[in-house]
Amino acid sequence: MEDIHRILEAMERNDQRSVLATIIHVNGSAYRKEGASMLFFEDGSQIGMLSTGCLEADLAERVPEILETGESRIYEFDMQSSDPLSWGEATGCGGIVHVAMEPVNDVFGTHLRKLKECLDRQHEVILIKKINPDRSVSGYGFLTDDRYLFGEWKGDVPEEDLSAMAASGGMGKSGMKALSSLEEEIFLHTYAPKPRLIIFGAGRDARPLASFAAATGFSVTVTDWRPLLCARSYFPDAEALILGFPEETAGMFHITASDFVVVMTHNLRRDRQLIRILSELPLGYLGILGSKRRTELLFDGRAIPQFVHSPVGMPIGADGPEEIAVSILAEVIQRYRTQRKSRCSL
Incomplete structure (x- = not known):
């Protein structure tokens, strides 16, 4: 998922000066696309990545100047050159990448913290950057899905443009755009809240799934009625552990069509209770561990509704908890990407 969540979390724990780097345009092939971000701290530590190592060292060398001047810069990296001293084909890339680097001053830092608050409250937020002809960022704004605009923006954004952006999630694919109301080009990108994975069942096979999903960028919740299993020592990366029987816990979640739910309690009676409750909710994805015959019994x-995936996971011939977790997570990610792509094409 997007590195912005890791970046915002790291900023809460670290008060060093920093520089935010964002890919604003790609021409040709590149490892990451428009909207990808990473953070450079003053001590040299980094959060996120923009390439497989082609760009990071060069960008890191520019951080001291950005911090000293306090001014943003946009850099162009030509990855098409075959010159071994350039980034070029020798590094496995083949496009032209434009990266905006912005110092995180007090004002920008305040707005990034507000961005985190909005994402934590499950709001989508459209990032708007105004790009000067001199290749710098002259202003930025954040527009939430409920039409709240904040940021450091000189001038007005016409109401019709705000309405169009809010209605279409940033006017589709991330990248450089031209608005008739503005002389400068703007960069648009939509930040989505962390996708949520809710795992019913805290058995041995749920542990790698929770771990892998958290590492991939999901907000993971694990729930089970057995305290010896539903323990922080087994699920250190889960954002929430909820103890209770299905009829007690299922109603505690405000489950939406954007959530991903996996049932893997290995208890037929409990699973029946869960399925009865969950099948009445507006789910977009419900994965059930076990055979199709078992799901029919449930x-x-x-x-069986179309949003139910059974057996859960992609058919990779998985064997054992870790491989099964990989197959489940692969299917969940595929579904998530399909949903996002569908939204961007509207």
């Missing part, structure tokens, strides 16, 4: 002859 539904007691009722029609």
